[in-house]
Amino acid sequence: MRIVMAGASGFLGTRLADRLRQSGHDVHRLVRQPATWDPGQGRLDPDALAGADAVVNLAGANIGAQRWTANYKRVLRSSRVNTTDTIARTIARLPAADRPRTLLQASAVGWYGDTGDQEVTEEAPAGSTFLADLCRVWEAAARPAEDAGTRVVLLRTAPVLDRTGAPLKPLLPLFKLGGGARLGSGRQWMAWIALGDWLGATEFLLDREDLAGPVNLVSAEQCTNAAFTRTLAAAVHRPALLSVPGPVLDLALGELGGELRHSQRAVPGVLRDAGFSWAYPDIASALQAALRPEPAIGR
Template sequence: MRIVMAGASGFLGTRLADQLRQSGHDVHRLVRQPGTWDPGQGRLDPEALAGADAVINLAGANIGAQRWTAAYKRVLRASRVNTTDTIARTLAKLPAADRPRTLLQASAVGWYGDTGDREVTEDAPAGSTFLADLCRVWEAAARPAEDAGVRVALLRTAPVLDRTGSLLKPLLPLFKLGGGARIGGGRQWMSWISLPDWLGATEFLLEREDLAGPVNLVSDKQCTNLEFTRALARQLRRPALFAVPGPVLDLVLGELAGEAQRSQRAIPGVLRDAGFSWAYPDIESALAAALRPEPPIGR
């Protein structure tokens, strides 16, 4: 399968491109170049997509890279919406014979906002938080491709567990020093997925032409923040005796702290019904896999 990928140099994109190539696919990175691929200007040479079997769009600025100032919120929005809109409109304009059949479009479980103890599947409405609104306009930007007959799967991804990025990378130094802590009372639910399962689910969706629309890329078994904290401490053989009060998080992280304190219990309804099998469905096995050293090169 010939695949064009935007966001191929990011944490997830790099690993997905490697896995797809190992599976025998021909992966082409969509590299920003003036006059050819410039989503800020809404410009994409149709020839970059013509003749491909699928397009995967994972582009977007890092949600947790810095405090959510008004300026950075605009960056988060533009980096997602402009890229998606440009790709979707370019796909729609291509002749049907040259148009890729599939678009795997990044999104996030932030769509649901705070769900409390309530389980939510893909048919749940968007929440009322900044991230929920961001996901709403992000997904809507893919609609021109869908209207043109492209199969669009919206990858509502949870934080991905791997020691080299996403949720775990900033936490590991603290936990290794014995400073691991639950957030508040720790009763809030967390959505997450192991890196191998995210890669497997994305490739699964690439190949399943009968699946379209929103898909929750989350673990099969959810956990609370307290359960996550204790499991990570056990894996590292370190204590985790503390709690971080909400006001302290607010002071350090600003509005981003609200996301860390919300309860979200997203369920992988589409993947379950489609028969996807998780390699690491529970938090203990997922953390063990995420923290396992990589084998030396050549072995």
Template sequence: MRIVMAGASGFLGARLADRWRRSGHDITRLVRRPPGAGEAAWTPSQGRLDPAVLAGADAVVNLAGANIGARRWTASYRNVLRASRVDSTDTIARAIAKLPPGDRPRTLLQSSAVGWYGDTGDQEVAEEAPAGTTFLADLCRVWEAAARPAEDAGARVVLLRTAPVLDRQGSPLKPLLPLFKLGGGARIGGGRQWMAWIALADWLAAADFLLEREELAGPVNLVSAQQCTNLEFTRELARQLRRPALLTVPGPVLDLVLGELAGEAQRSQRAIPGVLRDAGFSWAYPDIQSALAAALRPQPAMTR
């Protein structure tokens, strides 16, 4: 396939592009600098993308967006988080819609997040559940809505509601590992809140699955087959690292250190993979034990 990718230099995008190149797909990366080989320029903050870049592509994949956990959520950074997602999605969707049907990509795989659901407590939520009332839920709502021009033009739009992806090189594991290795592992609050997560290998396999399955469209929860609580996650990570995890991080301390982002860490989110499960997707690492074991293994370097 010929695939155009935005966000191909990010943690997930780089690994997905590498996987697809190995599989023989032709990847064109959208970049906000002078383009090199296999690249095309765009300026999403100004809504600038030549539709000809997308013409004839089989699929477009948009994983662009500023890092949720990179900084405290000041008012200015909340605007960055929103604009980086909405501008990129709107620019791509409108460029797809401008193309004649014969040149239009059949598929748009559009990034989103399980933050759509907000705090769900102990309730399981599948893709049909409404958006929550948190900042992230509102962000996901406008983010997904920005893809509507592509859907209205007849493209198959798949909204990838991604959970935190478990890999030693990415968040949330990368910042946690030094603390746990020093015996400073800690549950958050009471630890009873449910965590949404997915193993990196399963996220990549799900992206493959959704690229190929043309009957699937709309929101899809990219989450594990089995859920776990924060306490279960903490105990299992400590066990695999052979370190104690006896501490608790109280909510007020998180609030002091992380600001509004701390609220997300303390919310309970029991998202289930309804669409993937019903479509017959098979998880390589369905439970937290196998997923953490895979995440902690050294991995081969990516090709360029």
């Protein structure tokens, strides 16, 4: 399969490209060049996508890279929406014979906002938080490709667990020093997925031409922040007796701190019904895989 990938140099894109090449696919990186690929200007040479079997769009600025100032919120939005809109409209303008059959489009479980203790599947409406609104316009930007007949899969991804990327990379030094702490009460539900399962699920969705629309890329089992904190501390053989009060989290991280205290009990309805099998379904096995010396690329 010939696959064109945007965001191929990021944490997930690099590993997915490696995984797909290992599976025998021909993966081409979509590299930004002012004359041919400039999503800020809505410019993409149609020849870059023509004849591809699938397009994978993982592009977007890092959610946790800095405080959410008004300016950085605009960056988070434009880096996702402009890229997606440019790719989707370019796909739609291609002749049917040259049009990619599939677009795997990044999104996030932030779509659901704060769900409390309620389990939410892909059928749940968008929440009312900044991230929920961001996901709503992000996903909507892919609609021109869908309207043109391309199968669009919206990858509502949870935080992906691996020692080389967020959220684990910045947490591990603290936990190894015994400074691991739950956030607020710790009773809030966390959405997460092991890196190996994210890669496996994405390749699974690439091959399953009968699946389209939003798909929750989350673990088979959910856990609370307190359970995550306790399990990570045990994995590095350190105590985790502390908690970070909400006001302190807000002072340190601003609006992002509030998002981290939201409860999100997203469940993988589509993947489960489609027969996907998780290699790391629970938080203990996922953290064991994530802390191995080499990234868990295979399943």
